[in-house]
Amino acid sequence: MPDISRTLPAFSAAKSGLLMVAVVAALFLAPAPCARAQGLPLIRDAEIEALLQDYARPIFQAAGFGGGRVTVRIVNNDAFNAFVLDGGNVFVHTGTLMQANTPNEVIGVIAHESGHIAGGHMAALRARIAKDQTRALLTQVLGIGAMVAGGVSGGSGGRQTMEGGQALMQGGTSVIMKGLLAERRSQESAADQAGIKYLTATKQSGKGMLDTFERFKEQEYLTDQFQDPFVRSHPLSVDRLARLNQLATTSPYFAQKDPPSLQLRHDLMRAKLSGYLENPTTVFNRYPESNTSLPARYARAIAKFFKGGPGALEAAVQDADGMIRENPSYPYFYELKADFLMRTGKMAAAVPSLRQALKLAPSSPLIRVELASALQNSDNAEAQKEAVDLLRKSLVDDSENARAYRLLANTYYKQGKSAEADAMTAQAYYFEGNIKQAQLFAKRAQPQLRTGSPEWLKNDDIINYKPQT
Numbered sequence: 001m002p003d004i005s006r007t008l009p010a011f012s013a014a015k016s017g018l019l020m021v022a023v024v025a026a027l028f029l030a031p032a033p034c035a036r037a038q039g040l041p042l043i044r045d046a047e048i049e050a051l052l053q054d055y056a057r058p059i060f061q062a063a064g065f066g067g068g069r070v071t072v073r074i075v076n077n078d079a080f081n082a083f084v085l086d087g088g089n090v091f092v093h094t095g096t097l098m099q100a101n102t103p104n105e106v107i108g109v110i111a112h113e114s115g116h117i118a119g120g121h122m123a124a125l126r127a128r129i130a131k132d133q134t135r136a137l138l139t140q141v142l143g144i145g146a147m148v149a150g151g152v153s154g155g156s157g158g159r160q161t162m163e164g165g166q167a168l169m170q171g172g173t174s175v176i177m178k179g180l181l182a183e184r185r186s187q188e189s190a191a192d193q194a195g196i197k198y199l200t201a202t203k204q205s206g207k208g209m210l211d212t213f214e215r216f217k218e219q220e221y222l223t224d225q226f227q228d229p230f231v232r233s234h235p236l237s238v239d240r241l242a243r244l245n246q247l248a249t250t251s252p253y254f255a256q257k258d259p260p261s262l263q264l265r266h267d268l269m270r271a272k273l274s275g276y277l278e279n280p281t282t283v284f285n286r287y288p289e290s291n292t293s294l295p296a297r298y299a300r301a302i303a304k305f306f307k308g309g310p311g312a313l314e315a316a317v318q319d320a321d322g323m324i325r326e327n328p329s330y331p332y333f334y335e336l337k338a339d340f341l342m343r344t345g346k347m348a349a350a351v352p353s354l355r356q357a358l359k360l361a362p363s364s365p366l367i368r369v370e371l372a373s374a375l376q377n378s379d380n381a382e383a384q385k386e387a388v389d390l391l392r393k394s395l396v397d398d399s400e401n402a403r404a405y406r407l408l409a410n411t412y413y414k415q416g417k418s419a420e421a422d423a424m425t426a427q428a429y430y431f432e433g434n435i436k437q438a439q440l441f442a443k444r445a446q447p448q449l450r451t452g453s454p455e456w457l458k459n460d461d462i463i464n465y466k467p468q469t
Helices: 012-029 046-063 094-099 103-118 121-153 155-201 207-221 229-233 238-249 260-277 280-286 294-307 312-326 331-343 347-360 365-376 381-397 402-414 418-432 435-448 454-463
Strands: 071-075 089-093
Touching: 046 071, 046 103, 046 155, 046 260, 046 331, 046 365, 071 094, 089 094, 089 103, 094 103, 094 260, 103 155, 103 207, 103 260, 155 207, 155 238, 207 238, 260 280, 260 294, 280 294, 294 312, 294 331, 312 331, 331 347, 331 365, 347 365, 365 381, 365 402, 381 402, 402 418, 418 435, 418 454, 435 454
Parallel strands: 071 089
Antiparallel strands: none
16 A cells, blocks of 8 residues: 555644545555455465355345355454455455354354445445545645635734635545545445345344444444454444344344354364464463363364474374364365375375365365365376366366466476466466566566467456556
């Protein structure tokens, strides 16, 4: 994000309000080929994405989002927050996933954000910001003119004119911000109502949504410094919370509980995030040895591996094998074991576990990529060919996976296909948001690609891509 403060006049009284408008504008208007280009630290995980898809699918259908139009993406941030930037993605923080005690709480958050997408709130907000930025600029111009006129005329009348110019700028900014915040409050209320509607249509409770907002109502009285981001981006009010309470509690499905199988998957997700994202000591405190549940064992296995030291790999693999024996049809324990092996350079040893994981989750593009990565380290020509097939198939379902493009580029380089390798590298850079490098590799590959081929057309799009200003 550019340094907004350098592009706006530094008028002390009006600066904070104008900066807020400008920052919001930058957030919602910045064009980028992917969210990672906007500085969002996204993470990918086959197990968690599959669970979030199961959470979101009925909600998206009720909201009219067909054909995979909307995707739930995971932002690596320990604060409780969720948001939308466009009409194609719902972003959920890892902090939300770890703090939510039940699936219904996360589903409620997704339902609320779906209400923003269905209501076209981002488009409306973009239009409002564009209009307000023009209005702010005109206010500044008029205020500056009055101040200059006052400075030239001098005397008491000149001082009054200058003071009038300052008041004009401050007053104009205040009106703009009040209008913007009023629109945000209206959008939040509308998203609540839409979210409850989707939950009711799918025979799910609105209790999770209500619990989430009630959890944060006390933070309204805290300064921004101490507020959770969810509160700042989803302004609450007594009236709004009362309406949400009425809508949720009068639903015929308010008492509906999450199925035990879904709750277990939710708990496994939280345990996995803890194991991978938190310090091992924190994980062992959160999931002590006295806790013999499957999620606790899952978290401790990961923590043992990352704690390191003699026997760490063996202990972690042993724990994974134990979970596999008890749950032979759960693909992600096989994937976990393979991850331990691959992180220690044992690529060949990881292949059987990844094959079994893919057999159990045949539609997972991320497991295909992991298997291709393990196979890629082999000098066997058949393994290289299989890796290419796996990667190309994964990109059919997950066309923005930069890692898959990079792995494909590596395999093509090994096979002596430099043009194809450069084209895949261009795609990887593009989806990482590095347009300059993407265009460099695309231009290098283009003359050697067959004109009109899929690779040529994708390269041509990258070469001619011009970020909007």
